[in-house]
Each structure stands twice: as C-alpha cells, then as structure tokens.
Amino acid sequence: MSVTNENNHLSSKKLRDGMIKSKKTKAGDLIIAGICFLLMLLCLLPMLHVLACSLSSADALVKNEVFIWPKGWNTAAYDTVLGLPVPQGQDYVPTKYVTSMGWTAILTVICTLLSITLTICAAYPLTYTNLKGGRFINFIILFTMYFSAGTIPSYLLLSRMNMLNTPYALIFPNCISVFNVIIMRSFFFGVPDSLREAAEIDGAGPIRVLIRVYLPLSLPVIATLSLFYAVGRWNGFSDALMYLKTSDSEKYWPIQLLLYNVIKNSTQTTEQAAQEGFFANGVNKTIQMATVMFATVPILLVYPWLQRYFVTGVTIGAVKG
Amino acid sequence: MGGQMAPWNNIKEETTMKRILALVLLVAMIASLGVTTAFAADDGFVDGKFTETRHITVEIYNRNNDGGTDPTNNVWTDYLKQQMLEKFNVEVEYVSVGRWTETDDIANLLADHKAPDVSYTYGYNTIISYANMKDANGNPGVIDLAPYLEEYKDLIPDLIQLLGGEDNLYYDKDPATGAVWMIEGVRADTSRITTFIRKDWLDKLELPLPTTEEEFHAALEKFRDNAELLLGENADKMIPYTTSTDIGWRNDLMSVSYVADNIDDETLFVYGYDDRHLLYPGYKEGIRTLNKWYNEGLVWKDFGLYNDSTVEDDNMKAGYVGAFMHNWDYPFRNGDDCINLNLQRNVGEDAMFVPVDCFQNDAGVTRKFMGAAVGSDRKIFLPATNTEPLASLLYINFISSEETIKYLQTGLEGTNYEMADGGAYKILPATGEWVKNSGNNIDYTMTCNGLYLGEATGVTTALSYPGIPAEIVIQANEYGKNNGRYPKHFNVGTIESETEVGSSLSSKRDELLTKAVTASVEEFDSVFDAYMDDYLNAGGQDIIDERIEKLAEVYGITYEK
Numbered sequence: 001m002s003v004t005n006e007n008n009h010l011s012s013k014k015l016r017d018g019m020i021k022s023k024k025t026k027a028g029d030l031i032i033a034g035i036c037f038l039l040m041l042l043c044l045l046p047m048l049h050v051l052a053c054s055l056s057s058a059d060a061l062v063k064n065e066v067f068i069w070p071k072g073w074n075t076a077a078y079d080t081v082l083g084l085p086v087p088q089g090q091d092y093v094p095t096k097y098v099t100s101m102g103w104t105a106i107l108t109v110i111c112t113l114l115s116i117t118l119t120i121c122a123a124y125p126l127t128y129t130n131l132k133g134g135r136f137i138n139f140i141i142l143f144t145m146y147f148s149a150g151t152i153p154s155y156l157l158l159s160r161m162n163m164l165n166t167p168y169a170l171i172f173p174n175c176i177s178v179f180n181v182i183i184m185r186s187f188f189f190g191v192p193d194s195l196r197e198a199a200e201i202d203g204a205g206p207i208r209v210l211i212r213v214y215l216p217l218s219l220p221v222i223a224t225l226s227l228f229y230a231v232g233r234w235n236g237f238s239d240a241l242m243y244l245k246t247s248d249s250e251k252y253w254p255i256q257l258l259l260y261n262v263i264k265n266s267t268q269t270t271e272q273a274a275q276e277g278f279f280a281n282g283v284n285k286t287i288q289m290a291t292v293m294f295a296t297v298p299i300l301l302v303y304p305w306l307q308r309y310f311v312t313g314v315t316i317g318a319v320k321g
Numbered sequence: 322m323g324g325q326m327a328p329w330n331n332i333k334e335e336t337t338m339k340r341i342l343a344l345v346l347l348v349a350m351i352a353s354l355g356v357t358t359a360f361a362a363d364d365g366f367v368d369g370k371f372t373e374t375r376h377i378t379v380e381i382y383n384r385n386n387d388g389g390t391d392p393t394n395n396v397w398t399d400y401l402k403q404q405m406l407e408k409f410n411v412e413v414e415y416v417s418v419g420r421w422t423e424t425d426d427i428a429n430l431l432a433d434h435k436a437p438d439v440s441y442t443y444g445y446n447t448i449i450s451y452a453n454m455k456d457a458n459g460n461p462g463v464i465d466l467a468p469y470l471e472e473y474k475d476l477i478p479d480l481i482q483l484l485g486g487e488d489n490l491y492y493d494k495d496p497a498t499g500a501v502w503m504i505e506g507v508r509a510d511t512s513r514i515t516t517f518i519r520k521d522w523l524d525k526l527e528l529p530l531p532t533t534e535e536e537f538h539a540a541l542e543k544f545r546d547n548a549e550l551l552l553g554e555n556a557d558k559m560i561p562y563t564t565s566t567d568i569g570w571r572n573d574l575m576s577v578s579y580v581a582d583n584i585d586d587e588t589l590f591v592y593g594y595d596d597r598h599l600l601y602p603g604y605k606e607g608i609r610t611l612n613k614w615y616n617e618g619l620v621w622k623d624f625g626l627y628n629d630s631t632v633e634d635d636n637m638k639a640g641y642v643g644a645f646m647h648n649w650d651y652p653f654r655n656g657d658d659c660i661n662l663n664l665q666r667n668v669g670e671d672a673m674f675v676p677v678d679c680f681q682n683d684a685g686v687t688r689k690f691m692g693a694a695v696g697s698d699r700k701i702f703l704p705a706t707n708t709e710p711l712a713s714l715l716y717i718n719f720i721s722s723e724e725t726i727k728y729l730q731t732g733l734e735g736t737n738y739e740m741a742d743g744g745a746y747k748i749l750p751a752t753g754e755w756v757k758n759s760g761n762n763i764d765y766t767m768t769c770n771g772l773y774l775g776e777a778t779g780v781t782t783a784l785s786y787p788g789i790p791a792e793i794v795i796q797a798n799e800y801g802k803n804n805g806r807y808p809k810h811f812n813v814g815t816i817e818s819e820t821e822v823g824s825s826l827s828s829k830r831d832e833l834l835t836k837a838v839t840a841s842v843e844e845f846d847s848v849f850d851a852y853m854d855d856y857l858n859a860g861g862q863d864i865i866d867e868r869i870e871k872l873a874e875v876y877g878i879t880y881e882k
C-alpha cells in the first residue's frame with residue numbers, strides 16, 4: 001500500500017518538472033519512512049494495548065491473551081470509572097474520577113494562562129538591550145535553573161505562605177519555567193528591532209509594542225509553550241502528592257494523582273508487602289487500564305488543535321533565517 | 322532623669338544593673354527553653370482523668386483506596402475519639418499521611434513543626450535523624466520517652482502486655498545515653514514465608530507432597546517434562562517454579578536451609594543487617610542450587626524483567642505455575658480475586674496451590690529465620706512539638722488494649738463479622754461507612770499488626786479467606802513459622818553505617834541475586850563474588866565491622882570473623 005503511494009507521489013508533477021530523484025534517494029526515503037513508522041508503532045502500541053486491556057474480560061487478561069485487540073469484550077471498567085449506568089429514577093452522581101477530571105481541566109487552563117502570561121512578562125523586558133541591571137536579572141533567573149532548594153525547604157516555604165492544602169500549591173510554585181522563558185526570549189530576539197523602532201516612532205510605549213508587534217508575531221512560540229505548560233500540568237501529580245494532604249484538600253487532587261493511587265494500591269512490591277506482612281487488595285486490572293485511558297485521552301485531544309502552529313513556527317523561522 | 326536625684330554615677334550604675342538584669346533574664350530564658358522537653362509531671366491528671374480537656378493529634382495513613390472512607394473521620398475514628406474523651410477527657414484529632422509517601426511526609430511535617438503528637442512510621446532512620454537533629458537550644462526533634470515511661474509505667478499496662486513485658490518498652494533504649502526515642506509496634510502473627518505447590522499436578526503425576534528438597538526438585542522436573550500433559554496447547558508456557566527479582570524473599574526457605582543449624586546468636590547479629598539473610602554463612606550455596614535449577618529450565622526465565630508482581634500473578638492465576646515461595650497467605654488473599662480461586666475458575670475445581678514444608682537444613686529441621694515479634698514493625702514516637710506526652714501515652718495504651726484492638730479488628734456484629742464455630746469471628750466484606758481502609762484496620766491499631774483476638778485468633782485466621790478450605794489456611798500459617806528461630810535482640814543503639822546506606826543495599830542485593838541466579842553454572846561463583854564485593858564495598862562491610870565493634874563495646878563480646 002505504502003509503496004503504491006510512494007509511486008504515485010514520484011510520478012507527480014514535481015517529478016515531471018525535472019526534480020528527478022536518484023534510486024539512492026528513493027531507497028533512503030523508504031528507509032526513513034520505515035524508521036518513522038516503527039517509531040510511530042513504538043508510541044502507539046502501548047496505547048493500543050492499554051485500550052484493548054481496558055475493554056477485555058479479566059480472565060483474558062490473566063491468561064495474557066490480550067495484545068492490541070480486546071478479548072471478551074467488556075465495558076464494565078469504564079462504567080465503574082464513569083459511574084454508569086445511572087440507576088433508574090436517580091440523578092447521575094459523578095465518580096471521583098469524573099469530578100477530578102473537570103477540576104484538572106480547569107486547573108490546566110488556569111495554570112496555562114498564568115504561566116504563559118508570566119513567561120511573556122519575564123521574557124519581554126530582557127529583549128531590551130538598554131534594560132538597567134539586565135545582566136543581573138538574567139543571572140538570577142538562570143541561577144534557579146541550576147540550583148533549587150530541595151523538598152523540605154520548598155515545603156516549609158509553602159507552609160509559611162499558608163498555601164499547603166490549598167489549590168494555590170498546585171498553581172504558583174511551578175507557574176513559570178526558566179527554560180521556557182529562555183525559549184520565549186530567544187524568539188523575541190528574532191523579531192527585528194526595526195519593527196519595534198517603527199512602532200516607537202509612531203508613539204507606542206513598551207506595552208503597546210508588546211501587544212501590537214511582538215505577540216502577534218509570536219503565536220507559534222506561544223502555542224508551543226502553552227502546550228508544554230498544559231501537558232506538564234495535566235501530567236503532574238508530585239506537587240499534589242506532597243502538598244495536598246488533608247481530607248478537605250482531596251477535592252483538589254488532579255486526575256493523575258488518583259491514577260497514581262489506583263496503580264500504587266494495586267501493584268505493591270514484595271518489599272512493601274513484607275513490611276506490612278500482607279498484600280492489600282488491589283483494583284481490578286481492567287479498571288486500572290480504563291483509568292489510564294480516561295486520564296490520558298483528553299490531553300491527547302489538544303495536540304491536533306495546536307499542530308498547525310508548530311508547522312507555522314518552523315516556516316516562520318525558516319523565512320527569517 | 323530628675324537632675325539631682327540622678328548623678329552621673331547613678332546613671333552608670335543603673336545601666337550596669339539593667340545589663341545584669343537583662344543577662345540574667347536571657348540566661349533564665351535560655352535555661353527555660355532548654356528544659357521545655359525535659360520531664361515534668363502533669364498535675365492536671367487526677368484519678369485517671371484530666372481535669373480539663375486536652376487535645377492531641379494522631380497520625381493515620383491515608384491509602385485512598387476505592388470505596389474507602391476518609392481515614393480521619395469515619396466510624397472507627399468516631400469510636401476512638403469518643404472513648405478517649407469519655408475515659409480520659411482527651412480530644413483526639415487525626416492527621417492523614419500518605420501511606421506510600423509516609424517517610425517523606427513525616428520528614429516534612431517534622432521540619433515544619435507540625436508533626437502529629439502521636440506519630441508512627443516504618444522508617445527507623447527518620448526518627449533517629451530527627452532525634453540527632455538539635456535546635457538552637459540543643460533540643461532534639463523528638464521527645465526522649467525514657468522519663469515518661471518510667472513515671473507513667475503504671476498507666477500503660479495494656480501497652481506493656483501487648484509488647485510482652487516491660488523490657489520491650491525499652492527495646493530501642495540507647496545503651497550509651499539511656500534515651501528512648503520510640504516505642505516498637507508488635508507483629509502479632511510472625512508467620513512469614515511458605516512454599517506452595519500445585520496439588521492437582523502432583524496428583525496427576527502420582528507424586529506425593531514433597532517433604533525434602535530432593536523430592537521438591539524431582540517434582541519440578543516432572544512438571545517440566547510433562548508440560549504437554551499438564552498444560553496441553555499451552556505447554557510452552559510451563560513454569561515449574563516462579564520467583565521474582567526479590568529472590569531474598571521469594572526463595573528464602575530454600576536459601577537459608579543451607580545455613581548451619583548450630584549458628585550462634587552473635588553470628589546472626591553480625592551478619593543480620595539484611596532482612597533477607599543474604600550475609601548468613603552458607604546462604605550462597607542455596608543460591609547456587611537455585612542457579613542450577615534455573616539452568617535446568619525449572620525457574621521462570623523472565624523473572625528478572627519485571628519489578629512488580631502483576632505478570633507473575635497472572636501466570637499463577639492462569640495455571641502455568643507449578644510452585645513458588647511467598648507470604649504465607651499469598652494464594653488466598655484478595656477475596657474472589659485471589660490466586661487459588663482464579664485458578665479454580667480458569668483450570669478446574671481441583672486446581673489449587675497447597676503449602677508444603679520441605680527445605681531441611683543440616684540437622685534435618687525445616688528452620689526458618691523469623692523477624693522478631695517486636696522490633697520489625699512500625700515505630701511510634703512523639704515529636705518535640707508534643708505538649709501532651711501523658712495524653713499521648715494514654716492514647717497509645719488505649720489502642721493497645723485487647724478490647725480496643727478486638728473492636729477495631731472485628732467491628733460490628735452482623736456488618737463486619739458473624740460468630741462461627743469455636744468462637745471464631747467470620748469476617749464479612751463490609752461496604753459503606755463500615756469498610757476498613759486497611760486489612761484488619763492495621764492503620765488504627767498502630768501498635769499491633771496482625772490478628773490479636775486471644776484464643777479466637779487461630780480459628781478466625783482460618784476463616785479470614787472466603788472460599789479457601791480452613792485446613793489449608795491453618796497449614797500455610799503454621800508452615801510460615803514452625804521451627805522458627807527468632808533473632809536475639811542485641812541492643813547496641815544506633816548503628817551509624819546503617820543509617821547512611823538507605824535502601825541502596827537492598828537494591829544491590831536484589832541485583833546480586835538476580836545476576837547470580839541467571840548466570841551460567843560455570844560463571845556462578847565469579848558473578849556472585851563480584852557482586853558481593855560490590856555490595857560489601859558499598860557499605861555492607863562497614864555495617865558488619867560496626868556491628869562487631871558494638872558487640873564488643875556494649876556487651877564485651879569479642880567476635881572472631
């Protein structure tokens with residue numbers, strides 16, 4: 001199938017126009033395509049396996065008969081995760097997974113907006129070469145990339161700021177990434193000074209220049225960094241694990257922390273079992289798999305929306321060269 | 322500053338006086354700070370009850386299991402709170418700490434001066450490091466319990482009884498300073514590891530239950546050679562004997578059967594750092610035998626690839642496994658999803674794992690090296706921020722009483738259990754508010770792990786595994802501890818070199834054993850020795866040396882290597 005496509009492609013207009021490829025290149029393309037295909041399988045197969053497991057019967061899983069196609073079709077695990085079916089005459093009561101999913105989505109949006117705003121605010125002034133103390137500011141920002149305080153001091157800081165067991169502990173401590181600030185700054189450097197100067201001659205102040213000149217030209221990098229932030233927040237759970245401890249704060253647990261608990265309670269190591277003298281009752285494997293799918297799919301859906309910006313990002317860079 | 326009343330000299334004198342006064346006050350303040358954690362008897366405690374309500378916070382593990390309840394507020398905590406208030410006028414508040422992050426969480430809370438008044442952890446080192454960490458006034462981070470235990474001995478009889486005597490109250494007493502930083506919890510059932518084998522396979526091949534290593538080995542060979550007969554089309558999936566990367570646990574009985582029966586207590590102590598017995602003289606020969614079995618195709622060839630038990634469990638449940646060693650109740654645990662019941666559903670009614678006891682040592686005894694009933698479970702301590710040591714001790718005593726433990730372990734009749742023959746408590750799977758978040762509620766019975774129901778313990782244990790014949794459960798429990806040898810407690814205080822290695826040595830041990838078992842027979846010695854050198858260089862030797870030194874220092878025993 002892919003070979004035919006390749007042939008069609010080769011016999012296209014470009015080929016007739018004289019861009020004749022040598023046999024060597026053709027083989028090279030095939031090899032590269034093959035490698036890409038294998039890499040794609042490497043990413044896709046585990047996902048498909050988890051999906052198939054989540055839709056299979058427990059017995060088929062035990063016998064290790066499921067690979068990428070479900071065996072003993074069974075959606076009970078999803079019913080459990082989603083709290084379905086709703087008993088007749090009763091209202092739907094969302095499970096903790098559903099509630100947490102909603103909260104995680106809200107949290108991700110808040111964090112992404114905040115992070116990207118702060119990243120822009122941090123990166124933009126650094127593009128001004130005449131910024132007073134610019135080198136020093138640069139230094140202290142970079143310093144935090146190499147040195148951090150460690151777990152207990154961070155915990156104490158949050159405790160002193162009364163942020164423990166509040167949703168703020170998930171928002172502020174990691175709301176800015178120095179690495180992303182540097183990427184953003186580098187991208188801003190790529191915007192020609194002449195554009196800024198032109199705007200300044202027209203009477204625009206630094207903020208107007210940022211909003212009217214820099215930001216519209218920086219959509220690709222904003223989209224990319226937003227995705228980094230969003231995925232980071234969506235997949236992050238160690239902060240919640242460390243900082244949200246009371247029963248009251250459990251409602252702020254992100255979905256990944258619930259997933260962590262499901263897996264942790266189900267796959268104790270012998271080390272832990274020896275410590276306690278027994279194994280705790282775990283959660284059915286199909287439910288584990290269904291929870292993984294449930295927690296992963298939403299963030300995957302974000303990629304296609306942002307993909308066009310990645311492509312634009314590459315081309316813009318190329319033209320500016 | 323009235324003119325004539327205050328000549329220059331007087332002013333000078335006044336200033337000097339002020340300075341002296343300030344100095345005296347400062348010294349007094351420092352001194353008073355210095356004794357804040359020192360012992361002072363509580364005079365608000367009259368006739369077994371506080372005159373004014375006291376408030377304490379108590380740690381509780383949060384497992385966050387599906388269908389579980391809020392560990393800080395449920396029917397069990399209600400009971401404990403109400404009882405403590407009624408009996409002693411003490412108000413109890415629970416503080417949850419993640420079960421799987423407990424040592425980190427406790428370290429954070431201690432650093433933040435917010436650790437619960439009564440805290441517990443599996444991490445001995447966490448307590449010791451905070452005991453050694455002094456604040457600006459030289460006070461340790463946890464309370465030295467020695468004076469309190471001495472003064473209030475009569476108020477904690479249940480704790481002393483549970484620990485099996487007053488000596489165990491001072492189990493961790495520092496031999497040099499006399500400080501007691503923690504109270505040990507009790508492992509009520511010391512049964513540990515049992516060997517299991519497929520009874521239906523033995524029957525099919527007309528083999529008896531093995532009683533010696535030779536018979537066990539012969540049975541494994543038969544399983545391997547009759548895969549076709551036993552598994553039909555799945556013959557290629559045959560695993561005569563399965564194990565995991567934690568070979569120290571999962572092959573323990575066979576490994577230690579190579580340790581001489583007359584080994585002395587001192588040797589067990591000197592080489593006893595590793596709870597998997599790796600350093601015991603003779604242990605290597607047990608691993609050599611397993612290596613031989615591995616190369617004969619008797620051991621699961623992929624065991625080294627997985628670090629959790631899911632795949633291995635599935636192999637057992639699907640019926641591909643012939644024998645294994647594990648926690649004594651491993652094939653029965655987990656209700657309907659336990660290994661034996663899965664096996665019956667997947668293979669047939671007669672398919673099941675039964676316990677055997679066949680690894681004899683040089684004296685012909687199936688010796689097991691046990692964990693001590695006291696000293697190997699959770700440790701309870703009071704952080705320096707605790708201002709209610711007496712109320713805290715009363716709480717610890719209260720949850721150690723037979724009555725409290727019985728209530729927490731059994732619960733409500735008709736909901737959590739029903740009475741069965743022989744006075745046994747038949748535990749029912751409860752749901753809703755009466756659910757237990759941890760097995761036997763061990764998170765609440767913090768001084769006691771394992772059923773503690775007096776005479777009803779044995780019969781109740783037998784009924785704790787629905788669907789499993791009681792005699793098999795009793796047998797497995799028995800085989801997990803019969804001929805057990807309990808380590809003699811040499812109280813030498815903290816062994817510094819042990820606090821430094823953390824968990825690095827246990828992962829080195831697992832690597833050593835995995836590599837040694839999977840090596841070829843010819844290379845076994847070189848692989849085992851090379852990894853053992855690495856283990857010893859990474860801190861193992863320092864621990865052995867320090868244990869020898871301490872033995873001489875505290876007990877005056879000169880140990881010859």
